[in-house]
Amino acid sequence: MTALLTILVLVFILVAIWQMVKIFDLSQVGLSENDQVATDKDNSLNGYLMIGFLAFIYIITIVSVVKWGDLPLLSNAASEHGPGIDNLMIISLVIIFIVQTITQFLLHYFAFKYKGEKGKKALxxxxxNTLEAIWTIIPVITLAGLIIYGLFTWTSIMNINEDDDPIVVELYAQQFNWKARYAGADNTLGNANVRLIDIDKANILGVDESDPNAQDDIITSELHLPVGKPVLFKMRSQDVLHSAYMPHFRAQMNCVPGMITQFSFTPTITTAEMRQNPDMVDKVAHINKIRQENSKELVAEGGEALDAYEFDYLLLCNKICGKSHYNMQMKIIVETEEEYNAWLKEQKVFKNSLVTN
Structure with a gap:
């Protein structure tokens, strides 16, 4: 109720201010000094301001390119299709940069060059038809090229080659955590439904206990992937719309309640190798420097120092799914096939993980 009253008061204040401005304007009618018609001096001032703003835009752009233009985010793709996505992004950015530079110059320069002057009439x-055709056809060709390129890139990513025999993994989303379910030795996921969830038996994903394909499924809280092996992700959501986002693998797909979505990729860089990437080494060092500074303040206030940060691939939720959305993540470990197989052997299969009464 208080919020409603506050909003109403603010609305009435704005209406009152608007009415006062109108009354002031009416009271100035007939005064030569309040003609409200732009003079040559006004037009000249606005023309120079446009040139000044153009210079400001270019200065900011140059500073940004010099300081942050190396685009390290586009140099650490860790999946086979990642460079293709990055290439599409770079081409789009280059085209946007060129078009923005030219159009902003023309806009501001013409505003200055053809500013209003007394006795001067614009042509x-x-x-x-020729001009209209030019400024219609050029954007159409450019956008069509980008869209077609993007569609071919997307199609090449989403067309799964069954001959590659990808490892099948389910990503299960719920507020506010992830679970991974591996298909086991038969590489076939057992049937599952949220209506089959049985907390008392530790069947937290609603896996069909009577399905033979489900018996060797493996449920984990950490995602391990073998480098160089294609992985097919089947995605489910228990409650609301989530989005499985793996930035370093250039992968993202919505997890929709009531349906199964999928995405596949082949990891190309192990976690250990990515930790040695020069860009990543610099980033980790920068993060730890900040954490050390914050730790001093925490210790001074009687708290505990922050642990040193170490890079890990992450699975994140890229949809705002609730109050703890920011903390919905799962570690991804990319390792050699031997390390992956050794880890997989240590995991308990579904039939052995159920709690019997």
Missing amino acids: FFADN
């Missing part, structure tokens, strides 16, 4: 064309 204009009421209709020019």
